[in-house]
Amino acid sequence: MKKFGMTILVMFLVVLFVITAIGVAAEKTYTVGVVIPYEIGWFTAFHKGFEQIANKEGVKIVWQYHNYKADEETKAIQNLITMGVDAINLTAVTPSSAEYSCRLANEANIPIQITESGIAEGKGKPVADIDFNWFDVYRTVATSLRRDIPGELKVVWIQGFAGTPPVMQGIQGFMDTIKTLEGISLATDVQYGDYATAPSLNIIKTLVQSGLEFNVAIGACQEITEGIIQGLREENVDLDKVTIVTVNGGPMDVENVKKGYIDYILSLSPGLHGMICAQNLINYLKGREYQKKSYSPIVWCSKADWEEKLIPWFLDESWFPVVEEFARTGQYKPELRAK
Amino acid sequence: MARGLRAFFRKRASIEQAYILLLLIVAISVVTTIVNRRFVNPTNIINIFQQIAVLGIVASGVGMLLVSGHVDISVGSQVSLLGVIFAMLIQRILGLPEGNVAPWRQTFVYPIAFVVTFGIGALVGFANGVTVVKSRANSFIISLGFMSAYHGLALLVTGGASYMLFGRFETLGRGRLFHYLPISILFFLGVVFLSYLILKYFRYGRFLYAIGSNRRAAHVSGINTDRVVIRAYTVVGILNALAAIILISRVGSALATTGDAYALDALASVIVGGVALSGGKGGALNIFLGVVLIGLIGNALIIMNVNPYARDLVIGLIIIAAVTLSQLSESRS
Numbered sequence: 164m165k166k167f168g169m170t171i172l173v174m175f176l177v178v179l180f181v182i183t184a185i186g187v188a189a190e191k192t193y194t195v196g197v198v199i200p201y202e203i204g205w206f207t208a209f210h211k212g213f214e215q216i217a218n219k220e221g222v223k224i225v226w227q228y229h230n231y232k233a234d235e236e237t238k239a240i241q242n243l244i245t246m247g248v249d250a251i252n253l254t255a256v257t258p259s260s261a262e263y264s265c266r267l268a269n270e271a272n273i274p275i276q277i278t279e280s281g282i283a284e285g286k287g288k289p290v291a292d293i294d295f296n297w298f299d300v301y302r303t304v305a306t307s308l309r310r311d312i313p314g315e316l317k318v319v320w321i322q323g324f325a326g327t328p329p330v331m332q333g334i335q336g337f338m339d340t341i342k343t344l345e346g347i348s349l350a351t352d353v354q355y356g357d358y359a360t361a362p363s364l365n366i367i368k369t370l371v372q373s374g375l376e377f378n379v380a381i382g383a384c385q386e387i388t389e390g391i392i393q394g395l396r397e398e399n400v401d402l403d404k405v406t407i408v409t410v411n412g413g414p415m416d417v418e419n420v421k422k423g424y425i426d427y428i429l430s431l432s433p434g435l436h437g438m439i440c441a442q443n444l445i446n447y448l449k450g451r452e453y454q455k456k457s458y459s460p461i462v463w464c465s466k467a468d469w470e471e472k473l474i475p476w477f478l479d480e481s482w483f484p485v486v487e488e489f490a491r492t493g494q495y496k497p498e499l500r501a502k
Numbered sequence: 503m504a505r506g507l508r509a510f511f512r513k514r515a516s517i518e519q520a521y522i523l524l525l526l527i528v529a530i531s532v533v534t535t536i537v538n539r540r541f542v543n544p545t546n547i548i549n550i551f552q553q554i555a556v557l558g559i560v561a562s563g564v565g566m567l568l569v570s571g572h573v574d575i576s577v578g579s580q581v582s583l584l585g586v587i588f589a590m591l592i593q594r595i596l597g598l599p600e601g602n603v604a605p606w607r608q609t610f611v612y613p614i615a616f617v618v619t620f621g622i623g624a625l626v627g628f629a630n631g632v633t634v635v636k637s638r639a640n641s642f643i644i645s646l647g648f649m650s651a652y653h654g655l656a657l658l659v660t661g662g663a664s665y666m667l668f669g670r671f672e673t674l675g676r677g678r679l680f681h682y683l684p685i686s687i688l689f690f691l692g693v694v695f696l697s698y699l700i701l702k703y704f705r706y707g708r709f710l711y712a713i714g715s716n717r718r719a720a721h722v723s724g725i726n727t728d729r730v731v732i733r734a735y736t737v738v739g740i741l742n743a744l745a746a747i748i749l750i751s752r753v754g755s756a757l758a759t760t761g762d763a764y765a766l767d768a769l770a771s772v773i774v775g776g777v778a779l780s781g782g783k784g785g786a787l788n789i790f791l792g793v794v795l796i797g798l799i800g801n802a803l804i805i806m807n808v809n810p811y812a813r814d815l816v817i818g819l820i821i822i823a824a825v826t827l828s829q830l831s832e833s834r835s
Binding site: 201202203204206207210325351352353354355357359360361362364365366368369370372373374386389390393397398414415418 | 758804
């Protein structure tokens, strides 16, 4: 009787232990370390998107910043490793710094996902690479312009920071593409407006003053495009004679397209990108389907269809099904948005 | 007698510096005109002045401060911070983009935004000045700390977001007098003229020179050096508020980094203008010419269609040439 009682007690304790263990496992709260350059503009929207998905999935986030300095990136990765995070999402300074960060994370057995910067060949390997294909972004701009606008196209193009990977990849993508297209060329060298309105405004005004002939102006972000529009208006250039293209689709662009100043938008959403990055990494952590390599969506919109096609910078919960589908299959299906 | 001689040579050095700057400005203008005649188009000249208006206002404050032997490299972050505060106030009070707010808000928005921005500008400058004076630490290091602090504050205030004016308040930055002369240029020239008067005719200006030449001697001779230095920093803050308001009015939006580039550009303009880093030397006219030179180079390189990658190299070499020439002429005198 005593033995029977002991057996029952032991069995009860074993069952209790198993149930507790399962419960703990089910309730395990993951912590993800996210490294971005800083908290301004584009990355503010990225931050918000990443956070929305993390909250939905009950995942904690630790934010780290590198200000586009490789040594700061290394420091941030080391800090996160020391903190013992479950996974890392890194927007790296360069593909090489991304490779080194992956090496550090690999040594610490922490899964790391690279976003938006690409990764160089080397020992360090990420579990996933979610990128914008910057070659393709500007290939799309070139081919879409050629398709949509007849006649000779002379392009002025104001880019962000000279020498950074997205900028250089974008330039190469565009230049390679226009070689294969008829009647589209750069009116002058690619200019650099540091992703800011004031320098872009000054550049475009000076180019107009210099007598440069062009009929297309491309801004690499909403601040640059704002500068282009303002500069052309100040120089009394007829905006109907210049096709204005923006590669962004941020809040400023939305205001400008409403006013009729912007003709085309290549919509890239940092908010959606942040959501996709978060969902993909969390899917990996939780053993669900995820993408090893994918490119966040880009959509070419015109004055006529932007309201229907543009991906907003800041998204609400209705986009969760679209994000879940993308992380699972790599397919962008905006029609899945919750009604 | 000796003091008179020193004053004569100091004045001569200042005049020589002005000649060197003018010579460089003329040389660059001639070369650029040969390459592209549109450079001397009046519209382009006005453009150059419009482009340097904000820089000129910031540089005037930095220059006057540097005359006293003190540096403030937090000016860029100050402009950013004051810019986002100004834009945020307008956006919030007017409830933009909708803008359907009570009439009193429409009436009082700009006075409130002005008062708050100038008030915080003065406060920020005052804080810099008091810290430099009371800590007795090197002003470069203190303002380096403040640069980071104001940058962080701008980020905290905005949460990284940008604030837009949605087409409101464009007159100051984009408006033109008689549909021709940008209003921002008038503010720039006004500030330069005021700096000229202060440095040349006001007791306060002479105190700045005295402190820059020999702080101890100035103190012994009865000048309240601490008060003068704090005042100089406060003036920098106020001018940065003006610069921020004009900048935001011109670009129509504000980020936590909108004005960051002005710190080094202003310092470069002032040093090219012949204000000694050690203080005690320099003048408003030279600061003005330094700003014009910096603005002119940028414009000329684009007009001449110089490869963008080569521009920074050329700008750097011209700055080095200007400073070297002025140093050589000064050591000769």
